[in-house]
Amino acid sequence: MIADRLAFAVALAVEAGALALRMQSGLGPADAKSPIDFCTEADRAVERLIRERVTERFADSMIGEEDGGEASDSVWVVDPIDGTTGYIHGTPRWCVSLGYMRAGIIELGVIYAPVDDRLFTARRGQGAFLNGRRIQVSHLRHQAVPVVETGWSERRPFAAYCALLTRLNAGRIEFRRHGSGALGLAEVAAGLNDAYVELHINAWDCLAGILLVQEAGGHVNDFLADDGLVKGNLIFACTPELVERIGPMLDGLHEVGR
Numbered sequence: 001m002i003a004d005r006l007a008f009a010v011a012l013a014v015e016a017g018a019l020a021l022r023m024q025s026g027l028g029p030a031d032a033k034s035p036i037d038f039c040t041e042a043d044r045a046v047e048r049l050i051r052e053r054v055t056e057r058f059a060d061s062m063i064g065e066e067d068g069g070e071a072s073d074s075v076w077v078v079d080p081i082d083g084t085t086g087y088i089h090g091t092p093r094w095c096v097s098l099g100y101m102r103a104g105i106i107e108l109g110v111i112y113a114p115v116d117d118r119l120f121t122a123r124r125g126q127g128a129f130l131n132g133r134r135i136q137v138s139h140l141r142h143q144a145v146p147v148v149e150t151g152w153s154e155r156r157p158f159a160a161y162c163a164l165l166t167r168l169n170a171g172r173i174e175f176r177r178h179g180s181g182a183l184g185l186a187e188v189a190a191g192l193n194d195a196y197v198e199l200h201i202n203a204w205d206c207l208a209g210i211l212l213v214q215e216a217g218g219h220v221n222d223f224l225a226d227d228g229l230v231k232g233n234l235i236f237a238c239t240p241e242l243v244e245r246i247g248p249m250l251d252g253l254h255e256v257g258r
Protein backbone atom coordinates (compact mmCIF):
# COMPACT_ATOMS: atom_id res chain seq x y z
CA MET A 1 0.00 0.00 0.00
CA ILE A 2 2.21 2.83 1.27
CA ALA A 3 5.54 1.22 0.40
CA ASP A 4 4.58 0.69 -3.25
CA ARG A 5 3.31 4.28 -3.45
CA LEU A 6 6.64 5.56 -2.12
CA ALA A 7 8.59 3.73 -4.81
CA PHE A 8 6.05 4.94 -7.39
CA ALA A 9 6.31 8.55 -6.19
CA VAL A 10 10.12 8.55 -6.29
CA ALA A 11 10.18 7.27 -9.88
CA LEU A 12 7.42 9.68 -10.89
CA ALA A 13 9.08 12.73 -9.30
CA VAL A 14 12.28 11.99 -11.23
CA GLU A 15 10.39 11.44 -14.51
CA ALA A 16 8.33 14.62 -14.00
CA GLY A 17 11.43 16.61 -13.05
CA ALA A 18 13.22 15.46 -16.19
CA LEU A 19 10.29 16.64 -18.33
CA ALA A 20 10.26 20.04 -16.60
CA LEU A 21 14.03 20.35 -17.06
CA ARG A 22 13.77 19.55 -20.80
CA MET A 23 11.07 22.21 -21.20
CA GLN A 24 12.84 24.93 -19.17
CA SER A 25 14.97 26.27 -22.03
CA GLY A 26 12.24 26.55 -24.66
CA LEU A 27 9.35 28.04 -22.73
CA GLY A 28 6.66 30.12 -24.42
CA PRO A 29 5.00 33.06 -22.65
CA ALA A 30 3.66 32.26 -19.18
CA ASP A 31 0.08 32.90 -18.05
CA ALA A 32 -0.10 35.38 -15.17
CA LYS A 33 -2.50 34.08 -12.48
CA SER A 34 -1.63 37.27 -10.58
CA PRO A 35 1.09 39.91 -11.15
CA ILE A 36 3.54 37.65 -9.31
CA ASP A 37 2.06 34.15 -9.80
CA PHE A 38 2.57 32.38 -13.15
CA CYS A 39 1.73 29.14 -14.92
CA THR A 40 3.74 27.88 -17.89
CA GLU A 41 3.07 25.23 -20.49
CA ALA A 42 5.57 23.12 -18.52
CA ASP A 43 3.52 23.39 -15.30
CA ARG A 44 0.49 22.10 -17.22
CA ALA A 45 2.40 19.37 -19.11
CA VAL A 46 4.09 18.07 -15.95
CA GLU A 47 0.83 18.01 -14.03
CA ARG A 48 -0.84 16.10 -16.89
CA LEU A 49 1.98 13.53 -16.83
CA ILE A 50 1.65 13.08 -13.07
CA ARG A 51 -2.12 12.74 -13.28
CA GLU A 52 -1.83 10.14 -16.06
CA ARG A 53 0.66 8.05 -14.10
CA VAL A 54 -1.42 8.16 -10.90
CA THR A 55 -4.59 7.22 -12.78
CA GLU A 56 -2.85 4.39 -14.66
CA ARG A 57 -1.56 2.82 -11.44
CA PHE A 58 -4.01 3.55 -8.60
CA ALA A 59 -7.66 4.35 -7.91
CA ASP A 60 -6.44 7.39 -5.93
CA SER A 61 -7.65 10.94 -6.54
CA MET A 62 -5.36 13.90 -7.17
CA ILE A 63 -5.40 17.60 -6.35
CA GLY A 64 -3.02 19.59 -8.57
CA GLU A 65 -2.11 23.27 -8.52
CA GLU A 66 -3.08 23.86 -12.14
CA ASP A 67 -6.07 21.59 -12.79
CA GLY A 68 -7.41 21.10 -9.26
CA GLY A 69 -9.24 17.91 -8.31
CA GLU A 70 -11.14 16.40 -5.42
CA ALA A 71 -9.89 14.97 -2.15
CA SER A 72 -10.73 11.35 -1.32
CA ASP A 73 -9.63 8.83 1.31
CA SER A 74 -6.55 8.23 -0.83
CA VAL A 75 -5.33 11.41 -2.52
CA TRP A 76 -2.18 12.86 -4.07
CA VAL A 77 -1.59 16.60 -3.55
CA VAL A 78 0.76 17.84 -6.23
CA ASP A 79 2.68 20.90 -7.34
CA PRO A 80 4.15 20.04 -10.74
CA ILE A 81 6.68 22.89 -10.63
CA ASP A 82 7.01 24.68 -7.32
CA GLY A 83 9.06 27.85 -7.67
CA THR A 84 7.63 28.69 -11.08
CA THR A 85 9.02 32.23 -11.14
CA GLY A 86 12.54 30.91 -10.53
CA TYR A 87 11.91 28.24 -13.17
CA ILE A 88 10.89 30.87 -15.74
CA HIS A 89 14.01 32.91 -14.90
CA GLY A 90 16.22 29.86 -15.51
CA THR A 91 17.35 29.44 -11.90
CA PRO A 92 17.83 26.01 -10.25
CA ARG A 93 15.44 26.96 -7.43
CA TRP A 94 12.35 24.90 -8.33
CA CYS A 95 11.10 21.37 -7.73
CA VAL A 96 8.36 18.77 -8.21
CA SER A 97 6.36 18.20 -5.01
CA LEU A 98 4.24 15.10 -4.42
CA GLY A 99 2.32 14.59 -1.18
CA TYR A 100 0.13 11.56 -0.46
CA MET A 101 -2.67 11.46 2.14
CA ARG A 102 -4.65 8.45 3.37
CA ALA A 103 -7.70 9.02 5.61
CA GLY A 104 -6.64 12.63 6.18
CA ILE A 105 -3.10 11.78 7.31
CA ILE A 106 -0.02 12.74 5.28
CA GLU A 107 1.73 9.41 4.67
CA LEU A 108 4.31 10.28 1.98
CA GLY A 109 6.25 13.33 0.88
CA VAL A 110 8.56 13.42 -2.15
CA ILE A 111 10.27 16.58 -3.41
CA TYR A 112 12.67 16.50 -6.34
CA ALA A 113 14.88 19.43 -7.44
CA PRO A 114 16.22 18.29 -10.85
CA VAL A 115 18.87 20.93 -11.54
CA ASP A 116 20.96 19.94 -8.52
CA ASP A 117 19.56 16.39 -8.44
CA ARG A 118 18.26 16.58 -4.85
CA LEU A 119 15.61 13.98 -3.98
CA PHE A 120 13.92 14.52 -0.59
CA THR A 121 11.73 11.64 0.64
CA ALA A 122 9.71 10.85 3.75
CA ARG A 123 7.31 8.10 4.82
CA ARG A 124 5.40 8.63 8.08
CA GLY A 125 7.21 6.95 10.96
CA GLN A 126 10.24 6.01 8.87
CA GLY A 127 12.35 9.18 8.76
CA ALA A 128 13.30 11.79 6.17
CA PHE A 129 16.04 11.41 3.58
CA LEU A 130 18.02 13.45 1.04
CA ASN A 131 19.40 11.29 -1.79
CA GLY A 132 19.08 8.27 0.51
CA ARG A 133 20.94 9.86 3.43
CA ARG A 134 18.97 10.39 6.65
CA ILE A 135 18.38 14.07 7.45
CA GLN A 136 17.35 16.03 10.52
CA VAL A 137 16.53 19.62 11.35
CA SER A 138 19.38 21.92 12.39
CA HIS A 139 18.76 21.97 16.19
CA LEU A 140 20.71 25.26 15.81
CA ARG A 141 23.95 23.20 15.77
CA HIS A 142 25.59 26.02 13.78
CA GLN A 143 25.39 28.29 16.88
CA ALA A 144 25.15 31.27 14.51
CA VAL A 145 22.19 33.50 13.77
CA PRO A 146 18.99 31.54 12.99
CA VAL A 147 17.89 31.74 9.34
CA VAL A 148 14.19 31.68 8.42
CA GLU A 149 13.03 31.23 4.84
CA THR A 150 9.80 33.12 4.20
CA GLY A 151 7.25 33.07 1.40
CA TRP A 152 4.74 35.64 0.28
CA SER A 153 1.95 35.87 -2.26
CA GLU A 154 -0.80 38.39 -2.89
CA ARG A 155 -3.14 36.14 -0.94
CA ARG A 156 -2.02 38.15 2.10
CA PRO A 157 -1.38 41.92 2.37
CA PHE A 158 2.21 42.99 1.74
CA ALA A 159 1.97 45.03 4.95
CA ALA A 160 1.56 41.79 6.91
CA TYR A 161 4.64 40.31 5.24
CA CYS A 162 6.62 43.46 6.08
CA ALA A 163 5.41 43.24 9.68
CA LEU A 164 6.67 39.64 9.82
CA LEU A 165 10.11 40.68 8.52
CA THR A 166 10.24 43.57 10.99
CA ARG A 167 9.50 41.21 13.88
CA LEU A 168 12.12 38.69 12.72
CA ASN A 169 14.68 41.43 12.38
CA ALA A 170 13.86 42.84 15.83
CA GLY A 171 14.33 39.33 17.17
CA ARG A 172 17.80 39.09 15.54
CA ILE A 173 16.67 36.40 13.12
CA GLU A 174 17.90 36.40 9.51
CA PHE A 175 15.32 35.96 6.74
CA ARG A 176 15.40 34.88 3.10
CA ARG A 177 12.84 34.50 0.31
CA HIS A 178 13.56 32.09 -2.55
CA GLY A 179 10.09 31.53 -4.09
CA SER A 180 9.55 27.79 -3.48
CA GLY A 181 7.72 26.80 -0.33
CA ALA A 182 8.31 23.12 -1.00
CA LEU A 183 12.09 23.53 -1.27
CA GLY A 184 12.13 25.88 1.70
CA LEU A 185 10.44 23.22 3.84
CA ALA A 186 12.68 20.45 2.49
CA GLU A 187 15.72 22.52 3.49
CA VAL A 188 14.34 22.96 7.02
CA ALA A 189 14.16 19.15 7.19
CA ALA A 190 17.76 18.91 5.98
CA GLY A 191 18.98 21.50 8.49
CA LEU A 192 19.98 23.94 5.72
CA ASN A 193 17.81 26.63 7.23
CA ASP A 194 16.13 26.75 10.62
CA ALA A 195 12.49 27.59 9.79
CA TYR A 196 10.00 28.30 7.02
CA VAL A 197 7.14 30.79 7.54
CA GLU A 198 4.41 31.92 5.14
CA LEU A 199 1.20 33.62 6.23
CA HIS A 200 -0.84 31.76 3.62
CA ILE A 201 0.35 28.83 1.47
CA ASN A 202 -1.55 26.28 -0.59
CA ALA A 203 -1.59 22.58 0.26
CA TRP A 204 0.13 21.54 -2.99
CA ASP A 205 3.11 23.77 -2.08
CA CYS A 206 3.62 22.37 1.41
CA LEU A 207 2.06 18.96 2.07
CA ALA A 208 5.15 16.93 1.13
CA GLY A 209 7.40 19.38 2.98
CA ILE A 210 5.31 19.17 6.15
CA LEU A 211 5.96 15.43 6.44
CA LEU A 212 9.67 15.87 5.66
CA VAL A 213 10.04 18.35 8.53
CA GLN A 214 8.03 16.19 10.93
CA GLU A 215 10.06 13.07 10.07
CA ALA A 216 13.29 15.08 10.46
CA GLY A 217 12.38 16.00 14.06
CA GLY A 218 10.95 19.44 13.39
CA HIS A 219 7.84 21.31 14.51
CA VAL A 220 5.00 22.17 12.10
CA ASN A 221 1.76 24.00 12.90
CA ASP A 222 -1.54 22.22 12.23
CA PHE A 223 -1.73 23.32 8.59
CA LEU A 224 -4.72 21.05 7.84
CA ALA A 225 -6.93 22.71 10.49
CA ASP A 226 -9.83 24.91 9.26
CA ASP A 227 -10.00 23.07 5.93
CA GLY A 228 -6.35 23.84 5.11
CA LEU A 229 -6.30 21.16 2.42
CA VAL A 230 -8.81 23.13 0.35
CA LYS A 231 -8.37 26.71 1.58
CA GLY A 232 -4.66 26.76 2.38
CA ASN A 233 -3.35 28.11 5.68
CA LEU A 234 -0.44 29.63 7.56
CA ILE A 235 2.68 27.47 7.61
CA PHE A 236 5.23 27.65 10.44
CA ALA A 237 7.83 24.90 10.35
CA CYS A 238 11.05 25.00 12.34
CA THR A 239 13.68 23.23 14.38
CA PRO A 240 12.04 22.74 17.83
CA GLU A 241 14.41 25.23 19.49
CA LEU A 242 12.72 28.12 17.63
CA VAL A 243 9.06 27.39 18.41
CA GLU A 244 8.87 29.68 21.45
CA ARG A 245 11.08 32.35 19.84
CA ILE A 246 9.23 32.70 16.52
CA GLY A 247 5.72 31.49 17.38
CA PRO A 248 4.68 34.68 19.29
CA MET A 249 5.94 36.82 16.39
CA LEU A 250 3.10 35.43 14.24
CA ASP A 251 0.34 36.56 16.63
CA GLY A 252 -2.12 38.95 15.00
CA LEU A 253 -0.35 39.08 11.63
CA HIS A 254 -3.41 37.69 9.88
CA GLU A 255 -5.17 40.98 10.72
CA VAL A 256 -2.39 43.34 9.53
CA GLY A 257 -3.25 45.15 6.32
CA ARG A 258 -6.73 43.65 5.89
Ligand code: LIP
Binds near residue numbers: 081082085
Ligand atom coordinates in the same frame (compact mmCIF):
# COMPACT_ATOMS: atom_id res chain seq x y z
C1 LIP B 1 5.06 29.32 -4.87
C2 LIP B 1 5.02 28.84 -3.43
C3 LIP B 1 5.59 29.87 -2.47
C4 LIP B 1 4.88 31.18 -2.62
C5 LIP B 1 5.00 31.67 -4.04
C6 LIP B 1 4.42 30.66 -5.04
P1 LIP B 1 4.45 28.24 -7.21
O1 LIP B 1 4.39 28.34 -5.61
O2 LIP B 1 5.79 27.66 -3.30
O3 LIP B 1 5.42 29.40 -1.15
O4 LIP B 1 5.44 32.11 -1.73
O5 LIP B 1 4.29 32.88 -4.15
O6 LIP B 1 3.04 30.54 -4.80
O7 LIP B 1 3.45 29.23 -7.70
O8 LIP B 1 5.82 28.57 -7.66
O9 LIP B 1 4.04 26.82 -7.53
